[in-house]
Amino acid sequence: MNAPDFATADFSQGLAAKERHFLELDQIPAEALRRIVDEAQRRKRARLGAPKGLRDDRLGLTAPLEGRALAMVFEKPSTRTRVSFDMAMRQLGGETLVLNAQDLQLGRGESVSDTAQVLSGYVDGVMLRTFRPETLAEMAEHATVPVINGLTDRSHPCQILADILTFEEARGPIKGARLAWTGDGNNVAATFVQAAAAFEFELAIACPPELDPDPTIVAAARDRGAQVEILRDAAAAVAGADAVITDTWLSMNDPQDVRESRHRALQPYQVDAALMAKAKADAIFLHCLPAHRGEEATAEVMDGSQSVIFTEAENRMHAQKAILLWCFGAL
Numbered sequence: 001m002n003a004p005d006f007a008t009a010d011f012s013q014g015l016a017a018k019e020r021h022f023l024e025l026d027q028i029p030a031e032a033l034r035r036i037v038d039e040a041q042r043r044k045r046a047r048l049g050a051p052k053g054l055r056d057d058r059l060g061l062t063a064p065l066e067g068r069a070l071a072m073v074f075e076k077p078s079t080r081t082r083v084s085f086d087m088a089m090r091q092l093g094g095e096t097l098v099l100n101a102q103d104l105q106l107g108r109g110e111s112v113s114d115t116a117q118v119l120s121g122y123v124d125g126v127m128l129r130t131f132r133p134e135t136l137a138e139m140a141e142h143a144t145v146p147v148i149n150g151l152t153d154r155s156h157p158c159q160i161l162a163d164i165l166t167f168e169e170a171r172g173p174i175k176g177a178r179l180a181w182t183g184d185g186n187n188v189a190a191t192f193v194q195a196a197a198a199f200e201f202e203l204a205i206a207c208p209p210e211l212d213p214d215p216t217i218v219a220a221a222r223d224r225g226a227q228v229e230i231l232r233d234a235a236a237a238v239a240g241a242d243a244v245i246t247d248t249w250l251s252m253n254d255p256q257d258v259r260e261s262r263h264r265a266l267q268p269y270q271v272d273a274a275l276m277a278k279a280k281a282d283a284i285f286l287h288c289l290p291a292h293r294g295e296e297a298t299a300e301v302m303d304g305s306q307s308v309i310f311t312e313a314e315n316r317m318h319a320q321k322a323i324l325l326w327c328f329g330a331l
C-alpha cells in the first residue's frame, strides 16, 4: 500500500477533536507555527534558572500533559531529540517511552499501519524518527493519536522551530531577516525552505548542484511566496546574512561510500572565519548538531563568539514543549 502524499493528504481523520499531527511545516498554518515559537519563548523565560526536572506548574505555568504518555520510536540514533522530548514531556507533566525500532516487531517486518494502531491503544502520542517520509505518513494515517516528525530523510521540523526561537532570542524578529545555508541541501536545509514561506524570511542556499534541496519542497515554498535563492557560491549566499547555517556533510541516511566525493564537493562550502566575516558583523552561526569540526565548519567558528549552537540544542526542548501542547490541543 502506498503512503499518502504530504502535499495532498488529510492525516487528521483518526484524531480526537483539537488533536493534531506535527508532520511538515508546510502543512501547518503559519499562524500556528508563530504561536508555537511564541509559547516556547514564554515558557523558556519563565523557567530561567529553575532546575530542569521541575514541572512547569511549579513555576506558575500550566503542566497540562499530566497523565499523557508519548512513545518515541527511533529508527536512527539521537541524542538531542531523544533527551529534549523526554524532558519536555516531564516538564509538562507527562511521560515518555523510548522505543528503538530494531527492538520492536516493526524491525522484523510488522507493518507500520498495525504498529500505529497498536501504539494508539497504549499511548497518547507518537514521535517517530525514521528514514522514509512515507513511513511517517503511514504512521500518521493509521494512528488515532498525534504523530510528531522527529526527523525523516525529507525534513526535520522540530529542529527548525528551535532554530527560529534561537534566532529571535539573539537577533529579534525573523520576518524579513536574511538566512544563509551553505553545504549539503539536506533534510534540515529543506525544512528551512518550508519555514521561509511561513515565517517570511529570505533564504539563500549555497550548495553544489547535485546536493540541491528537494526541488518539490523548493517549488512548493516558492508557490507560497517564499524568497529562496539557490546559489553555487558560499560567499554570495552569506553576504549580508543575519545567520549562517550549515549541517553535517554526511547525513544518517547517506551511504558511507559517498564520503570522499561529498567531502570534495562540499569543501568550498565549509564555514570558516573568512566566510563568517562576509555575513553581518552581528550574524549568528547555527548548526543542528551533531557536528564535525574541521569539515562543515571550523572549530574556530563552531566554538567562536558568533556560535549559538548549544543554546540552539537547548531550545529543542523549549520548542518541543510548545509543539506538544499544540498537538494535544492545549495551545
Ligand code: CP
Residues within 6 Å of the ligand: 077, 078, 079, 080, 081, 082, 151, 159, 288, 289, 290
Ligand atoms: N539535531 C538533532 O536532531 O540531534 P539528534 O540527532 O541528536 O537528535
Ligand code: NVA
Residues within 6 Å of the ligand: 151, 186, 187, 188, 247, 248, 250, 251, 252, 253, 288, 289, 290
Ligand atoms: N542532516 C542530519 C541531521 C541530524 C540531526 C541527518 O539527517 O543525519
